[in-house]
Amino acid sequence: MAEPAEEKEKKGLDIGLEKGVSKLTPEKIEQTINDVLDKECGPRFKTYVETCIHCGLCSEACHYYLSHDNDPRFSPVGKVKQTIWEMLRKKGKVNGEFIKRAAEITHTECNLCKRCAMYCPFGIDIAYLMTVVRRIIHKLGCTPQYIQDTAHSHSVHYNQMWVKGDEWPDTLQWQEEEAQAEIPTLRIPLEKEGAEIMYSVIAPEPKFQAQLIYQAAVIMDQAGVDWTMPATVGWDNSDMAMFTGDSELMGRLKRAHFETAARLKVKRIVMGECGHAFRSVYDMGNRWLGWQMPPIPIVHAIEFYAEILRAGKIKVAKKFSRPVTLHDPCNVVRGGGLHEDARYVTRQLCETLVEMHPNREHNYCCCAGGGVINCGPPYKMKRIEGNRVKAEQLFAAKARGAEVLITPCHNCHSGLHDIVHHYGVGLEIKFFGDILYEVMEKPEG
Amino acid sequence: MHSVYSFVTGPMVWVAFGVFVAGCLFRLVVLLSQVSRKEPFIFSYMNLKWSLRSIGHWIVPFATVNWRRHPVLTVVTFVFHICLFLVPIFLLSHIVLVDEAWSISWAALPDGLADALTLTVIACCLFFLVRRIRSPEVKFVTYPSDYVILAIVAAPFVTGFLAYHQWFGYPVMFILHVIAGEIMLIAIPFTRLSHMLFAVFTRAYMGSEFGGVRKAKDW
Structure with a gap:
C-alpha cells in the first residue's frame, strides 16, 4: 500500500512515544501536569513564566531557530509557548497529541545547551523550563524509546550501554594488555584504595571506543599519576536519566559514582572527555543529592590535561602540525568555564589554532547533546537539519585553513560527525586525548 | 463631572498608590518566602559580586552580545525605560501637586523637554507595537494580553500629552490621564509589568550561577 505523496517530517516511528501516548487518559495527563507544575515546581x-515579556530576544540564540531560517516555532520562547504556556493556560487539560508534540519539542528540538540563557535580558533559564516538560513526559511514560532504553540500562547496570558486571574489568584488562605491548610496565590500577585520582568514563568507551581507555592509561602512566579505576558499579559517570527527567534515577546513579570514589578514598575524580557527564556530576546530579558543589572535586579531562602539561608531567615530542579548530562544548564551557584551559591545551599540543566564530560561551551547540542524539535514528535527520548553522560555522573555519576539529565531548563528537558527513564539511574530528597521545613523548616514541 | 474628578484625584490616588506599594511588597515577600520554603538552594548560590557583574552588563546599552545584535531595539528599550521613570517623576505639573499637598518639591524638567520625552515614550510604544505585529518571532509568542499591557503603559503618556496641549477637551482628558496612571500603578504588581520587580532577581540568579558555578560569562 503506497502512502499518499504527502511531504511529512522526515522521521521514523518512535514506539516509546507512540505507545506511551496511546495509553494516556485525559485524567492522567491533567493530574500529572498539575502535580509537576504545582507541587514539584516552585517560585x-x-x-x-511570569517575568517573561514575550520579547523574542532569545530567538537568535538557538541553532534550531537559525538553521530553520528563523522559524519562530524553533525559538526558545516559541518552544515554551508550545509546551509550558499551553499547559498552564489549559490547566493541564491537553490531549495526547499535545503530549506527543511536547515530547518531540523538548527531547528533539532543544539540546538544553543554555545558550538562550545568555540572550534573555532577564536571564530566564529556558532550558530549565524544557526539563520541566521532560519531567512531565517521563511521568506520563512517553519518553522517546531510544533514550528511555538507555535510562533502563542505567537502572539495571548503573551504566548507559548495558555493559555487564564482568565485561567492565575484562575490558580494562584487555586494554591494559594491549597497552603493555607498547609500554610493558603500564598498569590500569583497579580498586587501588587511597589513590589520588579515580578516573571515570562513560559507558560508550568500554562498549565501542576502548582505545580511549588505552590512550588515557598511557597518558596517566607517562604523567606518573597515582590513579585507579573501580571494578564495581560507579565507574560510569554518564547520565541519561538527567535528560529524561527521571531525577530519582539520576540521584541513584550519582550517589553510586560519588560513593565509589569515597570508598576508594581518592582525593579527586578525573573524568574523560564527556560533556553531559560533567553536567551530571558537577551541575545537576550533585545538587539533586543535596551537595552545593560536588562532594569530591571533579576534574574534567580538559582541566586535567592542562594541569599535567603546565606541571611538565607530559612532554610534547612534536606538536600536531595540521591546523585545528576547537569546538567549545556547552556543558564544560557554559557549564564549567573550561574554554581558556581548552585553548591552553590546544596551543601546547598543536601548531595552529584556527578559531571558529562564534566561540567560547557563544559557540553553537553540536545539536547532539541534551539527550537529543540519544533519542536515536527516528530523529537523526531532524538533528542534522536543525544545525545547518554549525556546518556553516565549520565551513568558515575550514576556509581559513582548519583541517582537524577538536571536540572534547562525546556527544559533540558524534553529533559533529553527522554534521560533517551530511554537509560534506571535510574536517577530521578528534578528541584532545587522541592528539595528546599522538604527540606526547613516549618510551621509544 | 466634578464628583468623578474628586474621586479619581482623591481617594483613587491613595488606592492606586496603596495597591502599587502593597502589591509590590506582597509579591516580593511571597517570592522570597516561597524560595526559602521550597527552593532554598537558590539563596546558597546567590552571590552579590556575580549578581552585580551580570546586572551591570545588562543595564548598560550595548554591553552584551545580544544588545549589540539589535542596535535599534536596544536604543529604543533603554530610552523607553529611562523616560518611563524620568517624565512622571520630574514633570513640573506632578511636582506642583506634591508641593501643594506636602510642600515637598524637587527640580523639574523644562516643559518643552518633558513634552518631547513624552512623545518619545509614545513613539517607543509604537515601535514595540509594530515589532509585535511585524516580527514573526515576536508575533508567534504574542497574546492579547501583550497588547493590553502595552496599552496600559502607553495610555498615561498619550492622555498626558493630550491633556497638556488641551486637545479634545481638557477636563475629560485630564480625568482619563489620572485614571490611566492609576491603572498602570495597579497593574504593575499583578501583570507581566512585574518584570520591574522580578527581572533583577532572575538576572541576579543567572549571574550567580554563571559566575560562581559555571565560571562563564552570561552576556
Whole structure:
C-alpha cells in the first residue's frame, strides 16, 4: 500500500512515544501536569513564566531557530509557548497529541545547551523550563524509546550501554594488555584504595571506543599519576536519566559514582572527555543529592590535561602540525568555564589554532547533546537539519585553513560527525586525548 | 463631572498608590518566602559580586552580545525605560501637586523637554507595537494580553500629552490621564509589568550561577 505523496517530517516511528501516548487518559495527563507544575515546581518556575515579556530576544540564540531560517516555532520562547504556556493556560487539560508534540519539542528540538540563557535580558533559564516538560513526559511514560532504553540500562547496570558486571574489568584488562605491548610496565590500577585520582568514563568507551581507555592509561602512566579505576558499579559517570527527567534515577546513579570514589578514598575524580557527564556530576546530579558543589572535586579531562602539561608531567615530542579548530562544548564551557584551559591545551599540543566564530560561551551547540542524539535514528535527520548553522560555522573555519576539529565531548563528537558527513564539511574530528597521545613523548616514541 | 474628578484625584490616588506599594511588597515577600520554603538552594548560590557583574552588563546599552545584535531595539528599550521613570517623576505639573499637598518639591524638567520625552515614550510604544505585529518571532509568542499591557503603559503618556496641549477637551482628558496612571500603578504588581520587580532577581540568579558555578560569562 503506497502512502499518499504527502511531504511529512522526515522521521521514523518512535514506539516509546507512540505507545506511551496511546495509553494516556485525559485524567492522567491533567493530574500529572498539575502535580509537576504545582507541587514539584516552585517560585523559580513561576517567576520565570511570569517575568517573561514575550520579547523574542532569545530567538537568535538557538541553532534550531537559525538553521530553520528563523522559524519562530524553533525559538526558545516559541518552544515554551508550545509546551509550558499551553499547559498552564489549559490547566493541564491537553490531549495526547499535545503530549506527543511536547515530547518531540523538548527531547528533539532543544539540546538544553543554555545558550538562550545568555540572550534573555532577564536571564530566564529556558532550558530549565524544557526539563520541566521532560519531567512531565517521563511521568506520563512517553519518553522517546531510544533514550528511555538507555535510562533502563542505567537502572539495571548503573551504566548507559548495558555493559555487564564482568565485561567492565575484562575490558580494562584487555586494554591494559594491549597497552603493555607498547609500554610493558603500564598498569590500569583497579580498586587501588587511597589513590589520588579515580578516573571515570562513560559507558560508550568500554562498549565501542576502548582505545580511549588505552590512550588515557598511557597518558596517566607517562604523567606518573597515582590513579585507579573501580571494578564495581560507579565507574560510569554518564547520565541519561538527567535528560529524561527521571531525577530519582539520576540521584541513584550519582550517589553510586560519588560513593565509589569515597570508598576508594581518592582525593579527586578525573573524568574523560564527556560533556553531559560533567553536567551530571558537577551541575545537576550533585545538587539533586543535596551537595552545593560536588562532594569530591571533579576534574574534567580538559582541566586535567592542562594541569599535567603546565606541571611538565607530559612532554610534547612534536606538536600536531595540521591546523585545528576547537569546538567549545556547552556543558564544560557554559557549564564549567573550561574554554581558556581548552585553548591552553590546544596551543601546547598543536601548531595552529584556527578559531571558529562564534566561540567560547557563544559557540553553537553540536545539536547532539541534551539527550537529543540519544533519542536515536527516528530523529537523526531532524538533528542534522536543525544545525545547518554549525556546518556553516565549520565551513568558515575550514576556509581559513582548519583541517582537524577538536571536540572534547562525546556527544559533540558524534553529533559533529553527522554534521560533517551530511554537509560534506571535510574536517577530521578528534578528541584532545587522541592528539595528546599522538604527540606526547613516549618510551621509544 | 466634578464628583468623578474628586474621586479619581482623591481617594483613587491613595488606592492606586496603596495597591502599587502593597502589591509590590506582597509579591516580593511571597517570592522570597516561597524560595526559602521550597527552593532554598537558590539563596546558597546567590552571590552579590556575580549578581552585580551580570546586572551591570545588562543595564548598560550595548554591553552584551545580544544588545549589540539589535542596535535599534536596544536604543529604543533603554530610552523607553529611562523616560518611563524620568517624565512622571520630574514633570513640573506632578511636582506642583506634591508641593501643594506636602510642600515637598524637587527640580523639574523644562516643559518643552518633558513634552518631547513624552512623545518619545509614545513613539517607543509604537515601535514595540509594530515589532509585535511585524516580527514573526515576536508575533508567534504574542497574546492579547501583550497588547493590553502595552496599552496600559502607553495610555498615561498619550492622555498626558493630550491633556497638556488641551486637545479634545481638557477636563475629560485630564480625568482619563489620572485614571490611566492609576491603572498602570495597579497593574504593575499583578501583570507581566512585574518584570520591574522580578527581572533583577532572575538576572541576579543567572549571574550567580554563571559566575560562581559555571565560571562563564552570561552576556
